[in-house]
Amino acid sequence: MKIGVISDLHIDREHIEQRRYEEILIGETKKHKLDILLIAGDVASHYEITTRFLEKISEETQINVLFVPGNHDYWLKAEEALSTKDVYEHYKQLPQSILESPFIIDDEWAIVGHSGWYDYTYADARFSDEKLARGKFYGGTWQDKLKINWELHDRELSKIFADKVKTDLEKVGDRKIILMTHVVTHRRYAVPMPHRLFDYFNAFIGTSDFDDIYQQYPIKYSIMGHVHFRYQFIQNSVTYICACLGYEREWRTDDIYTEIQNTLQIFNI
Ligand SMILES: [Fe+2]
Numbered sequence: 001m002k003i004g005v006i007s008d009l010h011i012d013r014e015h016i017e018q019r020r021y022e023e024i025l026i027g028e029t030k031k032h033k034l035d036i037l038l039i040a041g042d043v044a045s046h047y048e049i050t051t052r053f054l055e056k057i058s059e060e061t062q063i064n065v066l067f068v069p070g071n072h073d074y075w076l077k078a079e080e081a082l083s084t085k086d087v088y089e090h091y092k093q094l095p096q097s098i099l100e101s102p103f104i105i106d107d108e109w110a111i112v113g114h115s116g117w118y119d120y121t122y123a124d125a126r127f128s129d130e131k132l133a134r135g136k137f138y139g140g141t142w143q144d145k146l147k148i149n150w151e152l153h154d155r156e157l158s159k160i161f162a163d164k165v166k167t168d169l170e171k172v173g174d175r176k177i178i179l180m181t182h183v184v185t186h187r188r189y190a191v192p193m194p195h196r197l198f199d200y201f202n203a204f205i206g207t208s209d210f211d212d213i214y215q216q217y218p219i220k221y222s223i224m225g226h227v228h229f230r231y232q233f234i235q236n237s238v239t240y241i242c243a244c245l246g247y248e249r250e251w252r253t254d255d256i257y258t259e260i261q262n263t264l265q266i267f268n269i
Pocket of ligand 1: 008070226
């Protein structure tokens with residue numbers, strides 16, 4: 001079985017037509033004859049755009065496209081009547097989403113995942129909780145603070161989402177696990193410190209609430225996004241994969257086709 005991984009497509013951010021992202025991803029999925037495509041969040045900065053994209057990719061590839069929302073996928077504009085919780089509920093019922101609904105591949109394998117949330121533990125210890133919770137540093141504001149409102153402290157939310165993953169892991173018995181989150185769950189994906197800005201902003205990158213999950217469950221692959229890195233490594237027989245397309249200014253070429261091709265990671269189970 002061939003599984004493709006990609007994240008952080010941000011299809012509504014650049015001047016590039018959204019249809020280009022679709023065409024290329026559909027083309028690559030077919031070319032590699034993927035059985036499952038995993039998208040680890042940040043398709044777009046609005047749920048309607050994200051939803052349309054997921055539906056299109058599913059329709060045109062006819063394979064299982066599985067998704068966890070990234071922080072951007074939860075963003076709302078000020079004038080919208082929906083709450084962040086409404087957007088969460090919307091994603092929960094979307095067939096592509098694996099929020100609170102693990103995907104069983106066969107007797108041997110299952111895919112479990114969630115957005116996850118950041119819990120500030122990756123920041124430098126010199127910042128107080130109050131300073132981190134404001135999300136403001138050096139004139140910059142962490143945009144989730146303005147565009148998302150869970151009505152909960154980020155630390156609390158991180159725990160709740162990690163607990164949802166534990167509940168789902170219990171549902172799939174002793175199958176080997178492909179875990180997918182949006183935020184990072186391994187410190188190797190934090191921005192190296194000391195760093196002028198990320199000593200602070202690493203607070204919003206990852207969580208430590210998954211640490212015991214790796215001890216307690218047979219996680220074989222751990223997929224994540226959010227940091228716009230493309231990097232994988234193996235530790236304690238877990239393969240960690242981060243396959244972010246990221247923003248055009250972060251690309252090595254100016255060609256979207258080359259970038260998507262280079263970003264998509266494929267593994268076999
Ligand atoms: Fe992103």
